[in-house]
Amino acid sequence: MKWKTYIQHWMQIIRAQYLVLCVVLSIIGNGVAWFENSFRWSSAILSLVGLLFAHISVNVLNDYFDHRSGIDQKTNRSPFNGGSGSIQSSIISPKTTLAVGLIFLALAGVVGLYFVYTIPTGWQLIPLILVAGTIVTLYSPVLLKWVGGEWSAGIGLGALPVIGTYFVQTGHYSLLIFLASIPSLILVHNLLFINEFPDVEADQIGTRKTFPIVFGIERSIWFYKLTLVLLYIFIAENVLLGFFPLYSMLALLTIPMATKTKTLLSLPTNSFQPMMQFNVGIVLLTQFLFGIGFVISGFVW
Helix, strand or coil, rough: CHHHHHHHHHHHCCCCCHHHHHHHHHHHHHHHHHHHCCCCCHHHHHHHHHHHHHHHHHHHHHHHHHHHHHHHHHHCEECCCCCCCCCCCCCHHHHHHHHHHHHHHHHHHHHHHHHHHHHHHHHHHHHHHHHHHHHHHHHCCCCCCCCCHHHHCCCCCCCCCCCHHHHHHHHHCCHHHHHHHHHHHHHHHHHHHHHHHHHHHHHHHHCCCCCCCCHCCCHHCCCCCHHHHHHHHHHHHHHHCCCCCCHHHHHHHHHHHCCCHHCCCCCCCCCCHHHHHHHHHHHHHHHHHHHHHHHHHHHHC
């Protein structure tokens, strides 16, 4: 196998296109720390590496469990849903997929333990690591079989990375970082949420109870719109209350993008790919602008 093909296969296996999310989450956590004059490049880089390991683990383990349940054999795969297709394409075996997922989970744990032992208050990071590890492991085989299980992705892949990134810079938690993690909780939930729409039929094979399965597509569309409205209200409200700096309002620049989802969500149910692609843009850009707002505020504070 040529090295170029080998790399392409591994990029497919780990779903490299989704790892950009780790960067924007890192920007928010580090941005809040920067805003509070507590920032080190070494901690920022190493925590980002840990986030990448954890996210790769989620992606790979999701492939394994979805193959085992038969979901990925029935789904209409696209760049945004249905897994990587690596097992179905015989690029990697199910057994190796499980091993790779667990190895990356262990590597993420090693990074977390490094911070536990090197930060004087590092023991306070242990509960966060345990919760995150539990979500990574149980998300596909267990949590999605619960009504509302999508929110575990918002917590484990959205809020906790922001909070953890902040902690390794400052050595403590704060009300500000908990508030600043909520936009990521909502947006990462929405990232997975929209991607569930075309997988309703396939997910039922795996006895999942996703929101679109339990409540239907129409109510799910309404709920998605509601979360976006609440997101922008939450950011603006916290700026007015003085919790977030004024420049975090940059996140509101994606409101025009959000209004376009009304048109995309009105397309036939077999045409969700444009909406899924557009949703990725909203999720990444909103968080990027929100985090950059804290960084700018750190310069002018």
